[in-house]
Amino acid sequence: MRAFILGLMIFVLGQSALAEAPHPALEAYGELPRVRHMTMSPDGKMVAFVYRQNGSDVIATLDIATKAITPRLSVDNIATRNIWFADAKHLILSVSDTKDLAGYKGSFEYSESFSLNLETNKSQQLLRATRDIYPAQSGLGKIVGVDSEAGQALMPAFMLRQSNRSGIPEFDLLKVDLDSGFGKGFKSGTPYTIDWFVDTKGTVLAREEYNNSTNMYRIYSDLSEGRGPIYEEQAARPPFNIMGVKPDRSALLFVSDADENEGFDALFELGMDGKITGPVLAREGADMESVFRDKNRIVEGIRYAGSSPSYFFYDEALNKDVQALVDRFEGGSVEIESHSRDWNRILVSVFNSYGVNKYVVLDRKSGDLIGLMDNRDDIPVEAVGQVLAISYPARDGLNIPAILTLPAGVGSADLANLPMVVMPHGGPSSYDGVTFDWMAQYFANRGYLVLQPNFRGSDGYGRSFLHAGYGQWGAKMQDDVSDGVAAMIAEGLVDPARVCIVGASYGGYSALAGGAFTPDLYRCVVAVAPVSDLRKMISDVSSDLGSRHWVVDYWKDLMGDPKSPTVDIDAISPANSAAAFKAPVLLIHGKNDTVVPFSQSEVMQRALEKAGKPVQFIRLDGEDHWLSEGDTRIQTLRAMADFVEANIGEGQ
DSSP, X not given: OHHHHHHHHHHTTTOTTOOOOOOOOHHHHHSOOSEEXXXXXXXXXXXXXXXXXXXXXXXXXXXXXXXXXXXXXXXXXXXXXXXXXXXXXXXXXXXXXXXXXXXXXXXEEEEEEEEEEXXXXXXXXXXXXXXXXXXXXXXXXXXXXXXXXXXEEEEXXXXXXXXXXXXOOEEEEEEEETTTOOEEEEEOOOTTEEEEEEOTXXXXXXXXXXXXXXXXXXXXXXXXXXXXXXXXXXXSSOOOEEEEEOTTSSEEEEEEEEGGGTTEEEEXXXXXXXXXXXXXXXXXXXXXXEEEEOTTOBEEEEEEOSSSOEEEESSHHHHHHHHHHHHHTTTSEEEEEEEXXXXXXXXXXXXXXXXXXXXXXXXXXXXXXXXXXXXXXXXXXGGOOOEEEEEEEOTTXXXXXXXXXXXXXXXXXXXXXXXXXXXXXXXXXXXXXXXXXXXXXHHHHTTOEEEEEOOTTOSSSOHHHHHTTXXXXXXXXXXXXXXXXXXXXXXXXXXXXXXXXXXXXXXXXXXXHHHHHSTTTOSEEEEXXXXXXXXXXXXXXXXXXXXXXXXXXXXXXXXXOTTOSXXXXXXXXXXXXXXXXXXXXXXXXXXXXXXXXXXXXXXXXXXXXXXXXXXXXXXXXXXXXXXXXXXXXXXXXXXXXHHHHHHHOOOO
């Protein structure tokens, strides 16, 4: 830990006389970003994005040459999840809504897609005009590719075809007209089909199946000889995470851990003959996180995980240019958002240690960087806290990576005895990196040190680090968070009497676990959409999806099986340890949460009240798991800020 402190002090040396940082209004942090989901047109001449202005959202386009912004379509009160160009004329909007499905228990996140004709500015919902669509399905907005015929998309859906006498819907592939929204049959699937990979000529590169009843996984391909599967395996859940198709169409690319790469995720190839080779494109000490692929999911490049992302592309010249761009912003993060069809123009968002996310275009022919827009133009650079990637040892010796955000405007002379907010991330199979975190930056701007531990069980640090968290909820995973607090205190950075823990989703569970199992460590606990009763959580998922569903097995792996003799799932449920709490608790939960049931917070509230412990519960009407609404995000941040300040005082 001493090595970390020495490096930190060198980094901030000479900053003891910094001017006081400006303090933007809370709304500047809690409000949804001014620009979201920016994407580039195929010719690289324009970008489209969700534009927030005066509390309302519109789809807009920006001409890169003139910087002229053209509003296109109001999407206020719509949860827009993504936008992208299907072709030069059509923009695709992926949206979602929380709905009840007839015949099913509970609510579901219901996905839909719309097309926006940029010549007419008319929008059209896709597939809803199509006959024989099975009504009880929540993923109706998926697009797996585009057809060689302009204005056509390929979309899967469960269909009740007249020729299907069994009455069981089959997951077919349809060709959908982007202007009318009408779809017609293209390829026939089965009730167990879960995905399609198809080229622009209609060749089925792969069709993926998984039977939840028999646990049988199969892959078929039109490129193989015969009609049988090219691969099959019986597994508790789908064994492959297929990322796309190799550029030469010879193989599917999937991600898995590789012993040759010390257990870090890498790409493997599943040939159309069923043979597996790899790993390919493995990077030492780094997980393969995601891929760049064209509209038909042909893989063009790779993104590797880390505190800041790194990249690899099959095209050597492109690979070199992207690396040069990343090097320009050393110490920060360069996120590739989109690109022109030929990759001659690349849209990125950039964050460095003293700046908010900015959208920039790299013109590879000229080498110029073209600035477009700021993600948050009402937060000046001087208000941003420096973000550092650090690490500390856990009590069992495991190295725990973390993100530390310094209070804005605090120099080396004042970097001691600070109040601290600990923010464990959600997932838990996720991780925090060097970027603009709106919640962390708000607290840092108000003078708090913010620690975001990437505890064991976090993604991005290899499969052994990920699996080390399985069955360790409330145990070693929680110890990693506590050990981070202890390390900051031991170095003199933090006042031990002024520490609060704040988290959402799994981070909300970790916050409650901190209050329950280390009650002397924290002065307040804030839990947003938390899991509080693990047995009930698994029971609810089983009830919604069926006890044999692979998602149930996944949660049992993470949390622990209620029937296991080695894990006492009740003992690690904070709701069952309400009497141990010493710190006051703030619970916040969206009523439309389809990931962690709203009832999890209700259970926690009742348990704390029964134990005579101080608890506040804020219910967010119309809000989902991700705090997608601007008004409720502001409400959430204000409640957090007031609660933290009331319990550990103002920051410096």
